[in-house]
Amino acid sequence: MALSLPTQCPHTVNPLRRSPKPALLRRLNHRVCVVSAATPLLQVNDLKAKIVESNVEILHGVNLTVNQGEVHAIMGKNGSGKSTFAKVLVGHPDYEVTGGSVVFKGENLLEMEPEERSLAGLFMSFQSPVEIPGVSNDEFLVMAYNARRKKLGLPELGPLECFSYLMEKLQLVNMKPDFLNRNVNEGFSGGERKRNEILQLAVLGADLAILDEIDSGLDVDALRDVANAVNQILTPENSLLMITHYRRILDLLNPTHVHVMDKGKIARTGDLSMVEAIEAEGYETVSSLT
Amino acid sequence: MSLSGTALWPLGLCPLIPCSWSYGRGRGRGRGRCRGSASSDPYVLELAESLEDSLPSSPSPLRNLRMASSEALLSTPWPSRREEPFRFTDLSFIRNSRIHPVSHPYPVTLLTPLSDLPHPLYVGPLSALSSPSLIHQVSQFLSSSAPHHADLFWSINGFAAPDLTLVYVPQGTHLDNPIHLAYHPSHASDTMHLSNPRVLVILEKGARLHIIEDFSANHNHSYWTNAAFEALIGEAAHLTHSYIQSQSLSAAHIKWTSVRQESSSTYQLTEVSTGAKLGRHNLHIQQLGPDTVTDLSTLHLSVGDQTQDLHSTLVLDHPRGYSRQLHKCIVAHSQGQAVFDGNIQVNRYAQQTDAGQLTRSLLLQPRATVNVKPNLQIVAHDVKCSHGAAISDLEENQLLYFQARGIDKNTARRLLIFAFGGEVIDKFPCSSIRDTVRTQITNLLDPSSV
Ligand SMILES: Nc1ncnc2c1ncn2[C@@H]1O[C@H](COP(=O)(O)OP(=O)(O)OP(=O)(O)O)[C@@H](O)[C@H]1O
Ligand SMILES: [Mg+2]
Numbered sequence: 001m002a003l004s005l006p007t008q009c010p011h012t013v014n015p016l017r018r019s020p021k022p023a024l025l026r027r028l029n030h031r032v033c034v035v036s037a038a039t040p041l042l043q044v045n046d047l048k049a050k051i052v053e054s055n056v057e058i059l060h061g062v063n064l065t066v067n068q069g070e071v072h073a074i075m076g077k078n079g080s081g082k083s084t085f086a087k088v089l090v091g092h093p094d095y096e097v098t099g100g101s102v103v104f105k106g107e108n109l110l111e112m113e114p115e116e117r118s119l120a121g122l123f124m125s126f127q128s129p130v131e132i133p134g135v136s137n138d139e140f141l142v143m144a145y146n147a148r149r150k151k152l153g154l155p156e157l158g159p160l161e162c163f164s165y166l167m168e169k170l171q172l173v174n175m176k177p178d179f180l181n182r183n184v185n186e187g188f189s190g191g192e193r194k195r196n197e198i199l200q201l202a203v204l205g206a207d208l209a210i211l212d213e214i215d216s217g218l219d220v221d222a223l224r225d226v227a228n229a230v231n232q233i234l235t236p237e238n239s240l241l242m243i244t245h246y247r248r249i250l251d252l253l254n255p256t257h258v259h260v261m262d263k264g265k266i267a268r269t270g271d272l273s274m275v276e277a278i279e280a281e282g283y284e285t286v287s288s289l290t
Numbered sequence: 291m292s293l294s295g296t297a298l299w300p301l302g303l304c305p306l307i308p309c310s311w312s313y314g315r316g317r318g319r320g321r322g323r324c325r326g327s328a329s330s331d332p333y334v335l336e337l338a339e340s341l342e343d344s345l346p347s348s349p350s351p352l353r354n355l356r357m358a359s360s361e362a363l364l365s366t367p368w369p370s371r372r373e374e375p376f377r378f379t380d381l382s383f384i385r386n387s388r389i390h391p392v393s394h395p396y397p398v399t400l401l402t403p404l405s406d407l408p409h410p411l412y413v414g415p416l417s418a419l420s421s422p423s424l425i426h427q428v429s430q431f432l433s434s435s436a437p438h439h440a441d442l443f444w445s446i447n448g449f450a451a452p453d454l455t456l457v458y459v460p461q462g463t464h465l466d467n468p469i470h471l472a473y474h475p476s477h478a479s480d481t482m483h484l485s486n487p488r489v490l491v492i493l494e495k496g497a498r499l500h501i502i503e504d505f506s507a508n509h510n511h512s513y514w515t516n517a518a519f520e521a522l523i524g525e526a527a528h529l530t531h532s533y534i535q536s537q538s539l540s541a542a543h544i545k546w547t548s549v550r551q552e553s554s555s556t557y558q559l560t561e562v563s564t565g566a567k568l569g570r571h572n573l574h575i576q577q578l579g580p581d582t583v584t585d586l587s588t589l590h591l592s593v594g595d596q597t598q599d600l601h602s603t604l605v606l607d608h609p610r611g612y613s614r615q616l617h618k619c620i621v622a623h624s625q626g627q628a629v630f631d632g633n634i635q636v637n638r639y640a641q642q643t644d645a646g647q648l649t650r651s652l653l654l655q656p657r658a659t660v661n662v663k664p665n666l667q668i669v670a671h672d673v674k675c676s677h678g679a680a681i682s683d684l685e686e687n688q689l690l691y692f693q694a695r696g697i698d699k700n701t702a703r704r705l706l707i708f709a710f711g712g713e714v715i716d717k718f719p720c721s722s723i724r725d726t727v728r729t730q731i732t733n734l735l736d737p738s739s740v
Contacts, residue, residue, distance in 0.1 A: 091694075093690065115694075
């Protein structure tokens with residue numbers, strides 16, 4: 001599948017953009033997709049990774065397959081390796097892969113530079129997005145957007161040409177236009193940072209969006225905004241992998257698969273019903289069940 | 291060593307160099323004017339002699355300054371690395387060159403059209419000034435204005451400045467357009483031309499001015515600019531100072547900026563120095579009354595085998611001063627170096643002073659070096675002072691953030707370097723200067739983009 005990206009800015013219709021739909025409809029879409037096609041998008045096989053600096057292995061053999069159109073959730077105790085897994089997938093230099101394989105859209109993901117992974121359609125929202133003083137949000141977005149257009153063989157656009165496109169995306173995540181002039185994440189509140197990650201997802205599109213605790217630190221309204229935005233951004237062909245500790249976002253985004261990570265491995269996989277067991281009995285019991 | 295300087299002693303003018311020192315080498319063409327006993331550095335003596343030869347022969351209102359400077363010059367040896375102010379700054383590059391002082395043409399030109407300037411205001415060479423009272427005022431000021439830590443280079447300039455660019459803004463006058471001074475060094479292939487441009491800014495009570503000092507050069511010649519800038523900021527007056535140094539990477543650039551601030555005045559300096567093989571800025575600010583505001587922002591960039599050095603002193607002797615100093619340096623070459631010695635003195639009577647100092651360095655190559663010595667000396671007790679120093683490479687986390695959004699690492703690096711420097715660049719009040727400086731830095735960081 002090609003990158004989900006509008007081919008012209010700002011006049012044409014963004015293929016990603018759909019009119020707002022209630023979450024229920026999206027759920028239906030997904031069910032349909034899952035049944036009709038099981039094209040693998042991401043295949044992670046026995047992935048092992050260590051921290052470069054300390055040589056400590058964190059991922060001890062992760063196995064996970066995400067097919068086109070599926071919505072997955074990873075839960076698990078603090079420190080079990082969820083964020084590390086996400087960061088290894090996007091190529092964070094703090095970690096070194098020591099074993100296993102990752103195939104994304106049929107290609108060896110581990111051989112790609114981080115920017116190539118992004119351009120190939122992999123997006124991750126960071127659990128703690130870093131501040132970039134001195135670089136404004138709009139400058140950053142325009143640059144990232146143009147990198148994507150370049151990859152697609154489209155002409156790059158000036159900041160003015162991008163303006164209405166960016167405004168549209170801001171509306172989608174319900175952010176005030178002032179956020180464009182502010183420096184990337186600088187002085188943003190926890191919730192504003194999360195929204196800003198979703199804004200980037202809205203601008204860039206993705207075949208697979210990994211959302212690392214996008215719901216942490218969000219108030220009820222913000223969570224609804226973010227979930228609505230995600231539902232509008234992703235078409236039934238796109239996939240979603242969210243990392244979370246809370247049930248609320250699961251109810252809004254309705255995952256088809258729920259995994260529990262424990263000590264650097266996927267310890268258990270089930271569906272939404274497993275979340276109830278986790279909430280009732282805790283991770284210890286759930287991950288030890290086989 | 292060879293100093294050129296063959297001009298004959300002008301008849302009818304008595305020598306400025308007092309005849310109280312010994313001339314150790316006994317050069318055959320000694321002109322018999324200097325036979326004495328005080329010991330000094332023969333190199334400096336020879337340099338002094340060639341400086342004197344280079345001066346115009348007409349009498350000048352700078353005479354008092356020359357007299358005062360000659361004494362200091364002759365008693366000061368060439369600085370060695372054993373002395374604290376030059377511990378990290380190697381001057382041998384100058385010393386090993388054949389120095390040729392040049393006083394003509396005077397290297398400062400005014401880019402602001404004079405027709406735009408309101409009347410009693412004066413901008414121009416001191417030699418063309420006709421008001422006897424102002425000449426007198428300037429002459430008085432000059433002979434007594436040497437900053438506390440004045441060094442050999444201050445004296446060289448005071449002794450050898452052929453003229454002085456005076457900017458005089460009378461009481462209550464506000465200048466809307468900036469005064470833009472451009473410096474053009476002269477050069478030759480076999481010698482290192484030394485020029486000594488000097489600027490004096492006098493702002494009377496309540497006056498307001500933005501001055502731009504632009505030392506640029508787009509060629510790669512070897513020369514030595516030894517500049518001095520003095521400002522006297524009157525009560526409640528406001529001076530904004532933009533200083534851009536992008537001279538040749540084969541040049542030496544030594545600069546003094548000495549500022550005196552009367553009560554309730556404001557001095558705001560923004561500096562970006564990217565040029566010269568050896569760049570040294572001595573910045574001295576003296577508070578003359580209470581309630582002053584001092585805001586210093588400087589960015590030094592070494593992209594080659596270069597040293598960029600800022601030595602600053604801010605002396606607060608009166609109550610309720612407010613000062614902020616931000617110094618940033620980027621060293622992007624394994625043989626590049628940055629030096630910062632920033633001294634802030636909050637003395638006994640400077641109660642309720644609010645002084646902040648921050649220095650941040652970015653080292654982009656494994657062997658790049660930086661020597662920073664921020665220091666606050668606080669004697670007054672009721673003050674609010676803060677300082678900090680940080681040295682780092684670019685943040686991996688930040689680079690990854692760009693990459694994770696599809697922006698390649700080189701572009702990300704360049705952007706982050708700009709973002710680091712941008713904090714200073716953004717303080718230039720003129721957008722045209724901000725743009726020029728950004729372009730310069732882009733070209734320096736990525737020569738292929740030129
Ligand atoms: N760069 C790093 N340096 C040092 N330790 C690290 C690093 N990255 C991860 N770790 C350690 O690896 C373990 C897994 O961390 P990770 O962030 O992946 O946990 P997590 O499952 O995302 O936890 P949480 O639910 O709290 O977000 C933790 O013990 C963490 O301290
Ligand atoms: Mg985490």
